[in-house]
Each structure stands twice: as structure tokens, then as C-alpha cells.
Amino acid sequence: MSKxxxxxxxxxxxxxxxxIRLEASGYKVxxxxxxxxxxxxxxxxxxxxxxxxxxxxxxxxxxxxxxxKKDARYKKIPIILFTAxxxxxxxKLGQEVGADAYLAKPFEPSLLLETLKRFLxx
Amino acid sequence: xxxxxxxxxxxxxxxxxLSLIExxxxxxxxxxxxxxxxxxxxxxxxxxxxxGLPTATNWKKISKDRTLNQIIDVTGNRxxxxxxLKEKPAQAxxxxxxxxxxxxxxxxxxxxxxxxxxxxxxxxPFGIYIVNNKGNIEYANPxxxxxxxxxxxxxxxxxVFAMASYQTIGLAKKIxxxxxxxxxxxxxxxxxxxxxxxxxxxxxxxxxLLEYKTPKVLMIVEDITERxxxxxxxxxxxxxxxxxxxAISDLVFIQDQNYTITRVNKSFAxxxxxxxxxxxxxxxxxxxxxxNHPWPGCPLTQAKADNQPHTAEVDDPKIGMPLxxxxxxxxxxxxxxxxxxxxxxDISEQKKAEVILKATKADxxxxxxxxxxxxxxxxxxxxxxxxxxxxxxxxxRLKSEFVSTVSHELRTPLSITKEGISLILDGIPGEIxxxxxxxxxxxxxxxxxxxxxINDLLxxxxxxxxxxxxxxxxxxxxxLVQQVATAFQPKIQEKxxxxxxxxxxxxIDIYADSDxxxxxxxxxxxxxxxxxxxxxxxxxxxxxxxxxECSVSDTGIGISPDNLSRLFNKFxxxxxxxxxxxxxxxxxxxxxxxxxxxxxxxxxxxxxxERKKDDFGPGAKLTFxxxxxxxxxxxxxxxxxxVQAAIEKDSKVSLITVSLANKPALRQHFSDAEIExxxxxxxxxxxxxxxxxxxxxxxxxxxxxxLLSECDQENAERVGARLKKTLDDYLAxxxxxxxxxxxxEHLTYPDDTKHEDELLNQAIKEKQ
Numbered sequence: 076m077s078k079x080x081x082x083x084x085x086x087x088x089x090x091x092x093x094x095i096r097l098e099a100s101g102y103k104v105x106x107x108x109x110x111x112x113x114x115x116x117x118x119x120x121x122x123x124x125x126x127x128x129x130x131x132x133x134x135x136x137x138x139x140x141x142x143x144k145k146d147a148r149y150k151k152i153p154i155i156l157f158t159a160x161x162x163x164x165x166x167k168l169g170q171e172v173g174a175d176a177y178l179a180k181p182f183e184p185s186l187l188l189e190t191l192k193r194f195l196x197x
Numbered sequence: 198x199x200x201x202x203x204x205x206x207x208x209x210x211x212x213x214x215l216s217l218i219e220x221x222x223x224x225x226x227x228x229x230x231x232x233x234x235x236x237x238x239x240x241x242x243x244x245x246x247x248x249g250l251p252t253a254t255n256w257k258k259i260s261k262d263r264t265l266n267q268i269i270d271v272t273g274n275r276x277x278x279x280x281x282l283k284e285k286p287a288q289a290x291x292x293x294x295x296x297x298x299x300x301x302x303x304x305x306x307x308x309x310x311x312x313x314x315x316x317x318x319x320x321x322p323f324g325i326y327i328v329n330n331k332g333n334i335e336y337a338n339p340x341x342x343x344x345x346x347x348x349x350x351x352x353x354x355x356x357v358f359a360m361a362s363y364q365t366i367g368l369a370k371k372i373x374x375x376x377x378x379x380x381x382x383x384x385x386x387x388x389x390x391x392x393x394x395x396x397x398x399x400x401x402x403x404x405x406l407l408e409y410k411t412p413k414v415l416m417i418v419e420d421i422t423e424r425x426x427x428x429x430x431x432x433x434x435x436x437x438x439x440x441x442x443x444a445i446s447d448l449v450f451i452q453d454q455n456y457t458i459t460r461v462n463k464s465f466a467x468x469x470x471x472x473x474x475x476x477x478x479x480x481x482x483x484x485x486x487x488x489n490h491p492w493p494g495c496p497l498t499q500a501k502a503d504n505q506p507h508t509a510e511v512d513d514p515k516i517g518m519p520l521x522x523x524x525x526x527x528x529x530x531x532x533x534x535x536x537x538x539x540x541x542x543d544i545s546e547q548k549k550a551e552v553i554l555k556a557t558k559a560d561x562x563x564x565x566x567x568x569x570x571x572x573x574x575x576x577x578x579x580x581x582x583x584x585x586x587x588x589x590x591x592x593x594r595l596k597s598e599f600v601s602t603v604s605h606e607l608r609t610p611l612s613i614t615k616e617g618i619s620l621i622l623d624g625i626p627g628e629i630x631x632x633x634x635x636x637x638x639x640x641x642x643x644x645x646x647x648x649x650x651i652n653d654l655l656x657x658x659x660x661x662x663x664x665x666x667x668x669x670x671x672x673x674x675x676x677l678v679q680q681v682a683t684a685f686q687p688k689i690q691e692k693x694x695x696x697x698x699x700x701x702x703x704x705i706d707i708y709a710d711s712d713x714x715x716x717x718x719x720x721x722x723x724x725x726x727x728x729x730x731x732x733x734x735x736x737x738x739x740x741x742x743x744x745x746e747c748s749v750s751d752t753g754i755g756i757s758p759d760n761l762s763r764l765f766n767k768f769x770x771x772x773x774x775x776x777x778x779x780x781x782x783x784x785x786x787x788x789x790x791x792x793x794x795x796x797x798x799x800x801x802x803x804x805x806x807e808r809k810k811d812d813f814g815p816g817a818k819l820t821f822x823x824x825x826x827x828x829x830x831x832x833x834x835x836x837x838x839x840v841q842a843a844i845e846k847d848s849k850v851s852l853i854t855v856s857l858a859n860k861p862a863l864r865q866h867f868s869d870a871e872i873e874x875x876x877x878x879x880x881x882x883x884x885x886x887x888x889x890x891x892x893x894x895x896x897x898x899x900x901x902x903x904l905l906s907e908c909d910q911e912n913a914e915r916v917g918a919r920l921k922k923t924l925d926d927y928l929a930x931x932x933x934x935x936x937x938x939x940x941x942e943h944l945t946y947p948d949d950t951k952h953e954d955e956l957l958n959q960a961i962k963e964k965q
Binding site for chain 2: 086088089092093095096099130159179180181182184
């Protein structure tokens with residue numbers, strides 16, 4: 076069965092592009108446009124991996140990440156932070172809230188796919 | 198004279214009216230209440246409207262105005278004028294009569310044709326009188342009496358033909374000629390009063406009045422005595438100054454801030470054997486030192502740098518004599534340096550006698566004088582500078598914020614574009630042909646380039662705003678160089694170049710931020726590859742006594758001397774790119790240099806660098822150095838930084854020293870190398886448990902010092918306990934728990950000590 080990936084990003088066009096690539100690579104993609112929706116879908120849809128933007132409406136990516144990582148039921152879901160804030164401080168903060176990896180925008184498609192494969196054990 | 202304003206109406210907006218408005222408007226005692234003309238396009242009406250003066254088309258309307266003191270008819274229409282006289286008997290003396298005629302003539306002389314009342318003649322600021330054909334004065338205005346120095350009555354009784362002074366200066370003769378119809382003008386006539394012997398200087402104008410039965414002459418007189426006096430005083434002062442200036446036996450010249458000589462004294466001109474006019478306008482270094490740049494020891498250069506007077510010995514063989522030159526800066530009222538006074542003394546005699554005079558009495562006086570003058574100006578200047586600086590800092594902060602925000606905002610659209618292109622390139626929506634691949638690859642490469650620019654911009658803005666913090670730790674520089682060399686190897690080979698790496702045999706550890714040093718090396722290597730088509734790129738590291746030198750050199754096209762001086766400027770994209778290469782951001786070298794500077798090092802460039810083989814380019818070599826720190830020096834710097842921050846934030850700093858207890862016992866179990874590695878591991882373990890970025894753990898000799906910023910005693914004890922537990926757990930895990938005993942010591946600033954050095958000494962003190 077194909078793996079389910081949740082993309083949480085408030086840029087629908089970017090989500091669309093990513094979906095095309097991920098679906099072409101055989102993944103099932105679901106999307107959320109803000110932090111709250113992302114958090115809800117992470118719990119209801121039980122994805123295999125979450126690609127999480129940091130600057131999000133309603134609830135920022137750090138908080139979503141921290142909340143999920145605190146919860147024993149969801150903390151095993153790998154979270155890849157995905158953001159334009161590529162500075163060291165942001166990276167460090169991401170680590171502190173328990174994110175598993177970090178990808179800076181604009182990203183290398185090959186690097187994204189490699190990271191996915193690494194976390195999904197393929 | 199009444200201070201009350203005279204309300205005037207002018208009838209007629211033609212040429213006469215126009216001139217009258219021009220003449221009367223703005224006079225303090227006159228108010229133009231109306232300008233009347235049927236023709237709305239008459240020049241007088243147009244001007245009146247422009248000046249905001251009331252206008253009318255019918256004089257009858259304004260003639261009812263009771264506040265009018267004067268109605269001046271310049272139309273020359275006698276019928277209208279007679280009607281006006283009938284209606285306004287109170288102002289019946291308005292126009293006509295000798296005074297109106299007089300003013301008409303005056304204004305004709307000055308402006309054009311019109312009539313005016315006697316009132317205005319009486320108020321004229323210049324002297325007016327009329328001489329008849331017998332030489333008698335028929336009319337004189339008050340101003341004339343004042344000029345003459347006589348009472349009006351006395352003056353009127355004079356006969357100009359009988360006046361000795363008029364004969365002496367030839368005025369009587371001129372007036373006689375004027376009676377025959379010849380205008381005259383006599384300027385700057387020195388006039389001596391017959392009785393008082395008072396001297397005055399006057400300008401005379403004589404206008405023949407030939408309309409009368411017997412001819413008369415209208416005289417207009419201006420007393421310019423005071424003006425002349427002032428002029429002469431200035432002239433005298435200038436002459437006096439000139440004489441004094443030229444009498445000074447020292448060589449004196451004045452320069453503007455661009456080293457151009459604006460004034461010289463005689464001694465100076467004499468010694469150069471050139472007339473002053475040839476010296477003025479030349480640059481002092483061209484003239485004296487025969488160079489095209491300021492002389493290196495020039496005291497003006499120093500004065501320009503610090504706005505202070507300077508005295509320097511100028512011993513340039515080209516001048517032909519040793520000089521002691523004293524320079525005092527000159528400031529304008531805004532406190533800007535606009536030039537300087539140079540006083541030079543020939544000190545060959547003193548030199549000969551081998552007496553070194555550091556400052557003569559005269560020099561001291563000059564310096565004191567200059568200091569007094571400049572002090573005030575400097576204070577003002579500094580105040581202004583401080584204010585400007587504050588504003589600049591604010592602007593800079595806003596700029597950095599702006600750059601940071603914009604850069605972030607740019608990344609998202611960039612990601613979407615890149616991903617779109619990548620999707621097509623990867624053939625996911627369908628197959629594409631070679632040509633399309635080529636075009637899209639170019640597009641994607643340029644998106645990457647844009648992303649690099651954004652990263653560089655962010656780096657620059659973070660460096661400039663002080664947001665970039667270094668995470669210094671002990672790094673193996675050889676390892677970093679190897680890492681960069683390996684990363685660049687494929688790119689260098691691809692271009693057909695050779696990569697040379699020259700490293701010293703010994704391992705060199707320095708305290709630096711390894712990511713940032715990699716960035717510096719990368720930027721330098723990238724730059725070299727970009728500008729090198731043939732030959733090699735060489736990365737070299739060498740160890741000096743107190744520093745480490747690292748260079749990246751190439752056999753590329755080199756850097757022109759012009760660009761060499763601007764090399765580290767932001768956005769310098771010089772045209773040394775041969776053919777189509779990968780374009781840089783113009784920020785790489787600037788960032789590299791700034792990072793090195795943050796490490797207390799420096800960076801410089803040399804070109805040409807390599808000329809051994811003809812088919813290679815002149816090449817360039819960029820070198821940077823980094824100071825070598827001992828762990829103690831590094832700890833000292835770190836303590837200094839956190840203590841400074843604590844003083845600013847009014848917080849505390851704590852140090853926890855973890856040392857090995859019972860060393861003799863320890864040495865029975867372990868070799869020195871093993872002890873060393875245990876300490877090293879402890880340092881790593883402690884590092885990984887630190888609370889925040891400002892904190893650090895550092896192995897110094899046989900201990901690990903943990904520096905805790907914003908941490909009081911109580912907090913330090915808590916952290917200490919946590920560190921102890923972490924270390925114990927670790928040692929237990931490694932099976933070392935029984936063999937290694939640890940000592941923990943706490944020290945808090947400012948509670949335990951107020952001195953940084955004391956903190957440092959306590960931390961590294963060797964215990965028994």
C-alpha cells in the first residue's frame with residue numbers, strides 16, 4: 076500500500092506542485108492549509124510522514140510539531156520541517172521541538188525524495 | 198513725517214501705471230488701494246493682479262473711497278482729471294504742479310513716463326533739487342538738505358554758480374551745460390563743505406528741464422560717503438592683512454581640503470621663485486613633493502583625519518630643505534573642515550647643528566591658537582556626528598529587517614517556480630525534447646543563482662546587524678580545507694584545472710566557527726574557479742607564530758589594481774569574467790572578509806600572483822589569517838563576552854569547573870592519552886547538555902569549564918547537579934564510574950568576584 080504523506084503549507088500552489096511529484100513517486104498525498112488543520116489531519120488521517128511549513132496561519136509549525144511530538148500516539152510520525160526560514164536559529168528551534176529533518180526552500184527535489192525514502196524505510 | 202500709510206489709487210494701467218506700481222509697491226509708507234483701467238489686459242492691471250493688488254475698471258467707483266489720500270492719474274487725459282478734481286476736492290492737489298512734473302522727470306530718468314505727487318518727492322531717499330538759469334536753487338527735498346549739511350532754508354538760498362566748491366569740482370560748469378540741454382552724470386565726487394570742511398562723496402545726475410519758460414536743471418544727488426567708507430575700510434583691512442601675511446618670514450600658505458593652495462605669502466613665493474598667482478590653484482604635493490598623491494607624512498592628511506592641528510617635520514629631498522610644518526584646520530560654520538593654514542619653518546640650520554627641535558615657541562603658540570579655535574567647532578561636529586550616527590544605526594536596522602523579510606518572502610515563490618520547472622524537467626507530466634531540457638535547465642540554474650543571492654543577502658544583513666553569532670569551538674583547520682577541496686574537486690576537474698592543496702604536517706586546531714570557515718573557503722575557491730581557465734587552483738595553510746594563514750590562489754586572469762582596492766566591497770561584479778561563466782552574487786568575498794574579521798582575523802588579495810608559465814594568466818591570491826588561541830585565551834575571550842552581556846542586562850554569570858579528582862589513582866589506571874580522551878569526551882557530553890547558545894563547555898588543561906550566561910548561584914547549583922548526573926550516567930555507561938571521580942566547583946559573577954581575570958584564574962587554577 077502506498078505511503079500517506081501530509082503536507083501542511085499555506086501556499087496551495089506549492090502544495091499542488093509537491094503533490095504532483097510525490098504522487099508520481101507513488102505516494103498518497105493529503106494537504107492542510109494552516110497549522111490547526113494540519114494538526115487535526117495529522118491525528119485523524121494518521122499519515123506516514125508530515126511535511127510541515129513553519130510560518131503558518133492559526134498555529135505555527137513549531138507548535139504543531141511540538142504538540143505532535145509530545146503525544147505518544149503521534150510522536151513516531153517523522154516530521155520534515157519545510158521553510159523559507161533557513162537560518163541557524165530556526166534550524167535549532169526546529170530540533171528543539173523534535174522535528175526529524177529540515178529542508179530549506181527552495182528545495183532540491185532529489186534531496187526531498189531521498190529524505191522521504193530515508194524516513195519511510197524504503 | 199506721518200507714519201500712517203498713504204493710500205494711493207493709480208488711474209491708468211498702461212506703461213506709466215505699470216512703472217508706478219513697480220516703483221511704489223512694497224514701499225513701507227505706501228499702500229496701493231487700486232489700479233484702474235478699462236482694459237483688463239493692460240500691463241499695469243496684469244501686474245496688479247499678480248501682486249494681489251485690488252483693481253477696478255472705472256475710476257469713479259474708487260473716487261468714492263474716503264480713505265484714499267492720493268489719486269494719481271497717469272492717463273494724461275486732462276478731461277477725466279478735471280472731473281476727478283471736481284469730485285474729490287480734498288485730494289485736489291493730487292497731480293500736476295511742479296512736483297508732479299519733477300517726479301515725472303525723475304521717473305522718466307529711472308523708469309518711464311508718469312506723474313507723481315510732491316509727497317513722494319519729499320520722501321525720496323536721494324537728494325533732489327532744481328537749479329534755475331541764474332544758479333539759484335528753486336526747490337530742494339529734505340534728503341538733499343540732509344546731504345548738503347545745511348538747513349533746508351539755507352540750502353535753498355544758495356547759488357550754485359557762486360559756490361566755490363561747485364567751481365572746484367567742475368559741477369557749476371556741468372550745470373551750465375545742462376541748462377543748455379545736456380544731461381550729465383558725475384560719480385564719486387569728493388565734496389568738501391564750505392563752512393564745516395566736512396568731506397563727503399556724492400554721485401550727481403543733472404537733467405535739463407527745458408519745458409519751462411527759462412531752462413532749469415533737475416539735480417539728483419546720492420551721498421555715498423558711508424558706503425565708500427565701508428568699502429575703504431574693507432579694502433584697507435585686506436591690504437593690511439596682505440601686508441602682514443607677506444611680512445611673515447615663515448613660509449605660510451593656505452590650502453583647501455583637497456590639498457589645493459588658495460593663498461601664499463611672499464616668503465613662500467620667494468622660496469619657490471614663482472609669482473603667487475602661479476602657485477595658487479596648484480596641489481601642494483604636485484608643487485612641493487612632485488608627486489600625484491599627498492605626501493605620506495603630510496600633516497594635512499592627519500588633520501583631515503582627526504580635525505586637530507598637527508605639527509610635522511617634512512623632510513622631502515625634492516623641497517630642498519627640511520621644514521617644520523604646523524597645520525591648523527579651518528572649519529566652516531557647520532563644523533566641516535574646509536582647509537588649513539600651513540606655517541613652515543626652514544629648519545636646515547637646526548638640522549645642521551643637529552638640534553632637534555620638537556616644537557618651537559611659535560609653533561606652540563600656533564597650536565594653542567588652533568586648538569582653541571578648533572575645539573568649539575569639533576564639539577559641534579561631534580554632536581552632529583552622534584546624531585547622524587544614531588539615525589544611521591536606525592536606518593541600518595530597518596534595512597537589515599527589510600532584507601531579512603524580503604528574502605524570506607522571496608523563497609516561497611522561488612520554490613514554486615523551481616518545483617514547477619523541475620517537475621517538467623523530470624518528465625513527470627510528460628516527455629520533453631532536448632531543446633526544452635536545455636532551456637528549462639538554464640531557467641532552473643538561474644533560480645538556484647537567485648537563491649544563492651538571497652542567502653548571501655541574508656548573510657550580509659545578519660553580519661551587518663550583528664545577528665550573526667559565531668559558534669566557536671576547537672576545529673581542525675586541515676580537516677576543513679580537505680573537506681572544501683574534496684567538494685570542489687569535481688568542479689575543478691570538469692574545467693580542466695589542477696587542484697593543489699598544501700597543508701602543514703602538524704595538526705592545527707583553532708577556535709573558530711567551522712561552518713563559517715567552510716563558507717569562507719568555499720567563497721574563495723568558488724571565486725578562483727570562476728576566473729581561471731588554465732592552470733591550477735591552490736589552497737594552502739601555513740602556521741605562523743601567533744596566527745594561521747590560509748590562502749587560495751589561482752593562475753586565472755587576475756585582478757586589476759583598480760579592482761584590487763575595491764575587491765571586498767559589496768556587489769562588486771567586475772568585468773574580469775572571461776566568456777560565459779557562472780555568475781556570482783557579488784557578495785561572496787565581502788561576506789568572506791567579514792566572517793574572517795568576526796574571527797579577529799583579516800583578509801587581503803594580491804594580483805598578479807603567478808607568472809611562471811606564459812600560457813597561464815597573472816593569477817590572484819586571496820589570503821586570510823586567523824589568530825591562534827590557547828584554550829586559556831579562548832576562555833578569557835568567552836568570559837569577557839558573557840560578563841559584558843551580563844553587565845548590560847544586569848544579570849549574572851556562573852562558571853562550573855569539572856575536574857578530575859584523585860589524579861595519582863587515576864594515572865594508575867589510565868595513560869595520559871586516555872585521560873586526555875576522557876576529558877575530551879566529558880567536554881562533548883557537557884556541550885550536548887548546554888541550555889542555550891551563549892553557554893559553552895571548554896576543556897582547559899585537565900578540566901572542563903562550563904560557562905553559563907544569565908545564571909545566578911542558585912541556578913548554577915541546579916545546572917551543576919544536572920551536569921553531574923549526566924556525567925555520572927555517562928561514566929557508568931562506559932564502565933568508568935568507579936575509576937573516575939569528579940570535582941565540581943561553582944563560581945558566580947558578580948557575587949563571588951567582580952573581576953573577569955579572577956573568574957578566569959579560579960576556573961583554571963591547578964588544585965592539589
